Amino acid sequence: MVLQGILFFIAAAGAIGGAVAVVLLRNPFFSVLALVCHLFALAVLFLLLYAQFIAAAQLIVYAGAVMVLYVFVVSYVGGADEPIDEGGGAPRALAPIFAGALLVVLALALAGSALTLLDTNGAKLPDNGNAYGTPEQIGELLLTKYLLPFEVASFLLTVAAVCAVVLARRRRGLEELTDDSPLLGEGLGKR
Amino acid sequence: MNISWYIALSAVLFSIGAGGLVARRSPLVMLLCLELMLNGANLSLVAFARMHGDGGGQIFALVVMVVAACEVVVGLGLIVALYRNRLPIDIDELDHLKDPQKADSAL
Structure with missing residues (x-):
């Protein structure tokens, strides 16, 4: 359990760092690379939540295929450096305030939530063969329910x-x- | 780990994505910020699925990934079409719907 906590905070730091780098880096090419780091950190978080299939799909579909598409388009269009603070008007200058306000609203929603299960480590998982989050379970759900x-x-x-x-x-x-x-x-x- | 940690992290990621969407001018980076927001939502979906021990939330996350892939394909197609028509890759310049004269000259 301690190991899971350590891994969570490392992956969370990676995810937040990658997200901030996507927004702040001026060259779109480096933004794409930062998003790849972000996606790898998210895949670790999915694994911590026992979502093995989602983590694998995230790595293959997102970090693999979609990011290759991005890199191709960035090099085709020619990702020119973009000044971050110049130009724009009031809406662009207000972006950090907007993000902060959104975060406050979401934090209030989380703090005021009546979901008592939020303070637990999640439901107890079955020990039988049809384990939680495996490709078998996801495939069965996809083709039935x-x-x-x-x-x-x-x-x-x-x-x-x-x-x-x-x-x-x-x-x-x-x-x-x-x-x-x-x-x-x-x-x-x-x- | 407590489930609320994951939900809080997904809220932070969603806010960063939303702020970046407003702050950046290049459509490419705006698409990347949309990805950030979708991934933040995905993380909360998977965390809620874990909370209930039910696979339905994971299916939901998979569908969100499919929708994100479609959005990327269409968005990047639009950017390539803009580039081919020698339009500026900058959302401040792309106000042709507001300005009919500019639209005529672009065609």
């Missing part, structure tokens, strides 16, 4: 993939959208 969210999520991924192809194809403005030829076929043909 939560089949509809699973299918909706896969449909959403398909829509997003088609959307990305349509958005990123080579064109100027919206003139091609008014053509009478099929939208997607034409877009793919001109690539």
Whole structure:
């Protein structure tokens, strides 16, 4: 239990440090790298919460695939350094105050919560074979109780993939959208 | 560890993400800040799942990850389209909806 506490505070420091670095670093490329550190720390926290499958998916999907996509786009667009404190107006200067106020509201909600279980270490986990948070349990839940969210999520991924192809194809403005030829076929043909 | 520690940490991460979303100008970094907020929410979902010893919260976290991936794909597609059309990658400059003349010249 002591070891878990030590690990929690190390991972929490990593997660908060990574998050602050994402916001404060001026070069978008370094921001992406800071987010990778943040995601690794979060995966450790998920493991501490016995969510093995979520931790693995976090590492593979997020820190792997999504971050590679980010790095590609940053190097394609050319991540120019952005001055943090210059320009903008009142809304941008108020950002730290906004974040602090949001934190205060969330802390009040947590402190005033009637959830008595919050002060425990969590429910007692079963000792039998169908352990908590394993791929077996997640897979069984996904294909039985939560089949509809699973299918909706896969449909959403398909829509997003088609959307990305349509958005990123080579064109100027919206003139091609008014053509009478099929939208997607034409877009793919001109690539 | 007490579950409330995890919830407090997720509140901190969410606030940092929200502050960064307001503070930064580059759409790329704003997308990264959105990721921070989604991850903060994910951490609280997994912590609540642990609190009840129920796998449903973890499924919820997985669905949030799928939605985040879709958001990234569409957002990065938009940024690439902006770059291709030689529009500025800066949200202060991207006010074409407010200014019809600017929109005409961009097309």
